[in-house]
Amino acid sequence: MSKVIVVTSGKGGVGKTTTSANVATGLALLGYRTVAIDFDVGLRNLDLVMGCERRVVYDFVNVIKKEASLRQAVIRDKRVENLFILPASQTRDKDALDVEGVGRVIEDFRAAQFDYIICDSPAGIERGALMAMYFADEAIVVTNPEVSSVRDSDRVLGLLDAKTRKVETGERVKTHLLLTRYAPGRVAKGEMLGYADVLELLGIPLLGVIPESKAVLQASNLGTPVILDPTADAAQAYLDVVARFVGEERPQRFLDVPKRGFFSRLFGEPTAYAG
Amino acid sequence: MRGRTMALFDFFRRSEPTSASMAKDRLQIIVTRERAVTSGTPDYLARLKQELLEVISKYEKVDLDRVSVNLERNHGFDVLELNIVLADDSPPMPLPRPRAALSAPRS
Numbered sequence: 440m441s442k443v444i445v446v447t448s449g450k451g452g453v454g455k456t457t458t459s460a461n462v463a464t465g466l467a468l469l470g471y472r473t474v475a476i477d478f479d480v481g482l483r484n485l486d487l488v489m490g491c492e493r494r495v496v497y498d499f500v501n502v503i504k505k506e507a508s509l510r511q512a513v514i515r516d517k518r519v520e521n522l523f524i525l526p527a528s529q530t531r532d533k534d535a536l537d538v539e540g541v542g543r544v545i546e547d548f549r550a551a552q553f554d555y556i557i558c559d560s561p562a563g564i565e566r567g568a569l570m571a572m573y574f575a576d577e578a579i580v581v582t583n584p585e586v587s588s589v590r591d592s593d594r595v596l597g598l599l600d601a602k603t604r605k606v607e608t609g610e611r612v613k614t615h616l617l618l619t620r621y622a623p624g625r626v627a628k629g630e631m632l633g634y635a636d637v638l639e640l641l642g643i644p645l646l647g648v649i650p651e652s653k654a655v656l657q658a659s660n661l662g663t664p665v666i667l668d669p670t671a672d673a674a675q676a677y678l679d680v681v682a683r684f685v686g687e688e689r690p691q692r693f694l695d696v697p698k699r700g701f702f703s704r705l706f707g708e709p710t711a712y713a714g
Numbered sequence: 715m716r717g718r719t720m721a722l723f724d725f726f727r728r729s730e731p732t733s734a735s736m737a738k739d740r741l742q743i744i745v746t747r748e749r750a751v752t753s754g755t756p757d758y759l760a761r762l763k764q765e766l767l768e769v770i771s772k773y774e775k776v777d778l779d780r781v782s783v784n785l786e787r788n789h790g791f792d793v794l795e796l797n798i799v800l801a802d803d804s805p806p807m808p809l810p811r812p813r814a815a816l817s818a819p820r821s
Contacts, residue, residue, distance in 0.1 A: 594748065
């Protein structure tokens, strides 16, 4: 039974595409047959983050318009088995996505025995974003600990409760919060919203926290999802997220400032951090 | 000595909220308000408006476009606000902003 997961946020630039790439890669690493679909028609990015931009021939809109078959358009990842990408088109208009077309593609992936279908949503709450969430069974809401991102996430949660097929059939889309670009040091200083505050505001379960990390930018520079470099903190965080997603229990990490080393504890200051 | 100055420093610091706590407060207000708006007004409002119009139009000429029914959610209670502007050709009469407010404890 395939599961359709939308990665969404409302606000742009919070890490939807990074998360889609890493969660899809992580699920494939666990052996699940996984495809990531880029719904950002006009601004294709997922292929670039996943490093397959030069292999794009046909795209999502070609498939919807029946100009290409799914088999022709889907790109098989060269590094990870079981991982596939359906890129967005770069030039077509946003109205190219419709419920019938998207539904057909999702059904085709289900029929092709995919375990996970990851829908990388565009920013905003327009058609592309609504199409990305419409068929979702579960949603990963990507949020930065920052006011506009939290507010937009709340809007998106409202849409997930109203504008999806699950809701039409009397069910609910299962939602997960993923906090990205989290800087525990700044939270400790009172400069950044803490995870507990965001959780309280949004009221959905926490899937994980991805620390602000240089490795994420480096990974997208190279077109290699950060999760493939297990030495990076963000990779560890994404590995945890994927494990939790498939039902494994793992304690949350990266919530607090890293513990002080032996020497600084020995000569430690009276207060760890003020404020 | 050092410990004491730190404590003093902390004392002054605490009296001033951090920017993160201000962010949380602002978000709590805006998110609550927006949920009330986007979760929609109850679906009986349209019917209520229609039925009220039927009653009032028995006695007065009512301009259909100039009737508004609003539900406002304040802390702890909801206010149902009803604004009816009578049609222009009705006899001029002082209209002290016709306004009926029903307050009911929020469920």
